[in-house]
Amino acid sequence: MNVQNFLTEVATLATGGIITVAAGYYLFINDLRRYLDTKHVEAKPSDPKKDEHLQILPLRLQAYERLIVFVDRINPANLLIRVHQQGISVVDLQSVLLNEIRSEYQHNVAQQLYVSAQTWDVVRKLKDDTLTMVSNAARGLPVDSAGVDLSRKILQHMTDMSDNPYDLTLDLIKKDIHLLF
Numbered sequence: 001m002n003v004q005n006f007l008t009e010v011a012t013l014a015t016g017g018i019i020t021v022a023a024g025y026y027l028f029i030n031d032l033r034r035y036l037d038t039k040h041v042e043a044k045p046s047d048p049k050k051d052e053h054l055q056i057l058p059l060r061l062q063a064y065e066r067l068i069v070f071v072d073r074i075n076p077a078n079l080l081i082r083v084h085q086q087g088i089s090v091v092d093l094q095s096v097l098l099n100e101i102r103s104e105y106q107h108n109v110a111q112q113l114y115v116s117a118q119t120w121d122v123v124r125k126l127k128d129d130t131l132t133m134v135s136n137a138a139r140g141l142p143v144d145s146a147g148v149d150l151s152r153k154i155l156q157h158m159t160d161m162s163d164n165p166y167d168l169t170l171d172l173i174k175k176d177i178h179l180l181f
Helices: 003-043 048-074 076-083 090-113 117-139 147-160 165-179
Strands: none
Touching: 048 076, 048 090, 048 117, 048 165, 076 090, 076 117, 076 147, 090 117, 090 147, 117 147, 117 165
């Protein structure tokens, strides 16, 4: 065999091989890149802070919702209508009101885990102020008074306030919710 023929055949085969590899490369490079990109994304660890935020967000929203319900339920305008009983005495109504407020608070005490410390402090202070308001109103009435007198006195005290603390607390809760987004 002639060296020149041999080199010509090698060059022809090499050129054909190079053309085949180049054509295959250009045909499959985009698919290969997409495959490697998806593998890279799958292998990339997710951000734990982002995952934690996405898991806790529904709990935080639920906590704020429950605090809104709590504030609404201890608002004397709503509370007195809910617990009113015909012919109840001042002492009995006071006891029912105080127990209802404490019960509502105990039912929602775990919400402090998910709301800001400032909001929780305001909610707790609102609860304490409501208990004090009921006790002070009852203290100023004769023992033989009717429960309706206590209701009137509490509602009168509420109308004498320049700013409704229940509305202010609800506004604070709403502002906190808007900070989440």
